Amino acid sequence: MDKSVSRVFVLGMDGAGNFLQRSEAVHIPRIIAEQGAITYRAQTEMPTISAQCWGSMLHGVTPDKHGYDNNRAAVERFSLDSPYPSFFKAARDEHPEWTFASFTCWEPINFGLVEEAIDIHKVVADDEELTIKACEYLREVPDVHIFYLALDGPDGGGHRHGYNTDEQLRSIENADKQIGRVLEVIRERGWLEDSLILFVTDHGGGGTDPFNHGSDHPLDRTVFWGAAGSIVNPHADIDGVTFKDTAAVVLAALGVKQPEAWDAHVPEQLFQTVPSS
Incomplete structure (x- = not known):
């Protein structure tokens, strides 16, 4: 990659697997079609449980290394001396002046998996209130360098009605609408290009x-993973991406050095390259 971006938005939904492709979601597919790439064959971590998986996405390592499960994440703060910093902490160490925000429905992400005392604007609320507050924040903040949103509706729909069912697909479509509202604010701020x-x-x-x-069954482990922006190669083959690789992509896009202890890698074809003159 020959250039970096000014900010990265990580917009997530819990428990959606690769079922987005069966839904009538509009907003994510639309921006991917404009300038992006998506795969429905990405693999998440094992076991396929929220704390282990979100922990790997944030900290760039497998769950056996970061050591967090749902119980531990709910009662402990992430160790500040961990050799596996989150992408927030890695970026903060290099850029103390940057602005970060994390909006989550599930409290243990913000107050368990994301480190304390590194100056991150954190909000925990149900999905609808979270969306409202996220949009308000993005309209008011002068700028933001890393913004993370994690909605819970699709996982709740799966637990209530069954995963990969029509009822769960409706919850995925609702999360897509909420993400669409966030995307609209990003457009309003003129932030899409960079x-x-x-x-x-x-x-x-x-x-x-x-x-x-929680199992290694393909329905549990196979997930969608998409990227959009001017630096994204729309023809990239990213089927081999894993969930933990998200951390490496965040830092690479911002031009921040990746911690040596991480397992995460940037998909080889993900970013555009500029031909040398």
Whole structure:
């Protein structure tokens, strides 16, 4: 990659697997079609459980290394001396002046997986209030360098109605609408041209239990993963991307050095290259 962006948005939904492709979602497919690439064959981490998977996405390593599960994430703060910093902390160490924000529905992400004391604007609320507050924040903040949003509706829909069912697809479509509202604010701010926008989900479900997840079954482990922005190669083959690779992509797009201890890698074809003159 020959250039970096000014900001990265990581827009996520919990428990959506690769079921986005079966839904009537509009907003994510539209921006991917404009300038982006998406795969429905990405692999998340094992076990396919929220804390382990979101922890790997944030910290760029497999769950056995970051060591967090749902119980631990709910009661502990992430160790500040961990050899596996989140992409927030890695960027903060290099750029103390940058602005970060994390909006999540599930509290243990913000107050368990994302480190304390590194000056991140954090908000926890249900999906609809979270969307409203995220849009308000993005309209008011002078600028932001890393913005993370994690909606919970698709996972709730899967637990209630079964994963990869018509009812869960409706919850994915609703999350897509909420992400669409965030995208509209990004457009309003004139940030599309010099930003990278990542679309992610932590796991699927329904593989061994129609109403749950956690196994290595393809329905649990296979997820969508998309990227949009002027630096994205729309012809990139990114089927080999893993969820933890998200961390490497965030830092690479911002021109921040990746921690040596990370397992994450940037997909080889993801970014545009400028021919040398």
